[in-house]
Amino acid sequence: MKIVGVAACTVGIAHTYIAQEKLENAAKKAGYDISIETQGTIGTENELTVKQIEEADIVILAVDVKIAGRERFEGKRIIQVPTEVAVKSPNKLIEKAKEVVEQEKA
Numbered sequence: 001m002k003i004v005g006v007a008a009c010t011v012g013i014a015h016t017y018i019a020q021e022k023l024e025n026a027a028k029k030a031g032y033d034i035s036i037e038t039q040g041t042i043g044t045e046n047e048l049t050v051k052q053i054e055e056a057d058i059v060i061l062a063v064d065v066k067i068a069g070r071e072r073f074e075g076k077r078i079i080q081v082p083t084e085v086a087v088k089s090p091n092k093l094i095e096k097a098k099e100v101v102e103q104e105k106a
Contacts, residue, residue, distance in 0.1 A: 001101060003027055003034040004048050005060035008067050009083045012040030019062040019086035026090035039067050048072070057101045060093065062086035077104060
C-alpha cells in the first residue's frame, strides 16, 4: 500500500515533525510506502510530487490548521485527524488507513 500525507500543527514546529516521524515509522513497520509532507513555520518540506499523489492508495492529513494545496488530493481517499492522533496512535491510524483501502476495494 502507498500512503501520502501532510502534517501541520498550529504552531508549525514540534507536533508537525513528531507526527511525520511517527507516521513514517508506523507505516514502514507495517511494510507500506509512505511520504509525508510537512507544512510548518519554515514552509513546506518534503513536498509531495504529482506522481506520488497519483500512485497513493490513501492520503493521511494529520493537521490542526488549514493546509496549502489540499485540492491536490481531490478524488483520493482521505483520512483527516488532528496531529495529536498521529503522535499518540500512529499504528492504529495506519491500520485504519489499511481498512479504508480494503473496504473500498471490496
